[in-house]
Amino acid sequence: MSVYLDNAATTRPCEEAVAAAVNAMTVAYGNPSSLHRAGLEAQLIADSARKTIAASIGADSSNIVFTSGATESNNLALRGASAVYGRKKHRIVISSVEHASVEETAADLETKGFEVVRVSPRADGRFYAADFLEACSDDTCLLSMMLVNNETGYILPAKEVFSSVKRRYPGIITHCDCVQAYMKIPFKAGTLNADLISLSAHKIHGVKGVGALYIKKGVRLQPIITGGKQEKGIRSGTESVPLIAAFGAAAGKLQHSIGERYERVSGLRAGLLELLKDTEGVEVNSPEDGSPYVINISQPKRSEIMLHFLESRGVYVSSGSACSKGQQSGVLGQFGITGKRADGAVRISITAETTEEELKIFADALKEGIVSVRG
Numbered sequence: 477m478s479v480y481l482d483n484a485a486t487t488r489p490c491e492e493a494v495a496a497a498v499n500a501m502t503v504a505y506g507n508p509s510s511l512h513r514a515g516l517e518a519q520l521i522a523d524s525a526r527k528t529i530a531a532s533i534g535a536d537s538s539n540i541v542f543t544s545g546a547t548e549s550n551n552l553a554l555r556g557a558s559a560v561y562g563r564k565k566h567r568i569v570i571s572s573v574e575h576a577s578v579e580e581t582a583a584d585l586e587t588k589g590f591e592v593v594r595v596s597p598r599a600d601g602r603f604y605a606a607d608f609l610e611a612c613s614d615d616t617c618l619l620s621m622m623l624v625n626n627e628t629g630y631i632l633p634a635k636e637v638f639s640s641v642k643r644r645y646p647g648i649i650t651h652c653d654c655v656q657a658y659m660k661i662p663f664k665a666g667t668l669n670a671d672l673i674s675l676s677a678h679k680i681h682g683v684k685g686v687g688a689l690y691i692k693k694g695v696r697l698q699p700i701i702t703g704g705k706q707e708k709g710i711r712s713g714t715e716s717v718p719l720i721a722a723f724g725a726a727a728g729k730l731q732h733s734i735g736e737r738y739e740r741v742s743g744l745r746a747g748l749l750e751l752l753k754d755t756e757g758v759e760v761n762s763p764e765d766g767s768p769y770v771i772n773i774s775q776p777k778r779s780e781i782m783l784h785f786l787e788s789r790g791v792y793v794s795s796g797s798a799c800s801k802g803q804q805s806g807v808l809g810q811f812g813i814t815g816k817r818a819d820g821a822v823r824i825s826i827t828a829e830t831t832e833e834e835l836k837i838f839a840d841a842l843k844e845g846i847v848s849v850r851g
């Protein structure tokens with residue numbers, strides 16, 4: 477039996493998502509751009525998913541562009557917006573704890589003449605709107621910050637930051653990577669004050685390889701993939717209707733239970749921390765008021781060694797973020813978690829389907845590893 481506690485890396489597709497994908501592969505397999513009936517059927521499926529996803533963030537279908545995942549959504553947001561709005565304004569402001577798909581894209585734009593300002597948390601490990609405001613200027617075209625950090629679960633004050641920045645600099649385009657918040661922490665595009673929002677399906681029990689970018693009405697982006705002008709010309713390429721259908725099914729299933737699942741996951745998190753409370757050498761890295769879905773702890777052994785030990789006990793967790801393939805991403809350091817504490821960081825990421833028994837198996841295995849493993 478395996479205990480899967482790496483849901484911030486990816487989740488198990490729900491039955492509804494799988495069924496929707498299979499239907500779009502076996503029955504409604506037309507190309508949504510085709511003008512015949514089979515094409516129309518596929519288009520209706522994609523449109524229905526678009527409507528569900530749009531509604532779930534308080535948006536209209538016309539605001540949603542499907543992509544191959546949040547990595548592409550983040551690339552489209554940063555590259556597409558900076559190409560349009562950065563002709564005269566050369567500064568891009570991001571937080572220092574962004575996912576690689578924002579950080580590396582910003583770093584690439586830096587080599588192309590943009591000035592990238594990275595705002596760090598203060599010594600207390602928290603971000604402040606005043607610091608983002610100070611980093612912005614009349615020369616700034618874009619501000620990008622995530623809502624929930626994927627490594628620690630820390631909730632960034634995106635709404636407050638975007639509102640104060642928009643008040644002073646209405647021309648700055650605001651982008652929010654909401655991948656780890658979507659269907660977990662309630663937010664709406666309007667109240668978040670984000671012009672662009674990135675979403676990913678496989679973090680919400682959809683299938684890997686599809687995501688979305690919310691684009692506020694009136695905001696223009698230069699496409700990064702050109703071709704047949706699908707998705708209103710913003711993202712060319714035949715839409716992956718099976719993956720989109722699965723995305724819509726997963727979102728449709730989860731959209732009404734955000735509060736209920738939050739309660740359950742908060743309880744699971746509290747239970748886990750209680751189990752680990754008196755364990756020698758275990759420290760909690762996630763803030764108390766962070767997303768309960770991500771629990772980052774440090775323990776005395778090196779992360780990879782502990783990961784492998786846990787794996788031998790059938791338990792799957794992660795060190796830092798899976799995307800960095802075990803390398804320390806520097807994000808923990810930004811939150812003040814450095815040295816041995818960073819070396820021993822383990823990320824447990826749960827869902828509402830996680831059980832108390834599974835967390836007990838993890839806690840027991842961790843304790844066993846702490847006393848028995850060398851490293």
Ligand code: PMP
Nearest residue numbers: 545546547575626653655676799
């Ligand atoms: N942003 C965040 C915060 C993430 O956690 C991830 C997934 N690790 C991504 C972006 C990239 O998403 P995708 O896998 O859909 O490209």
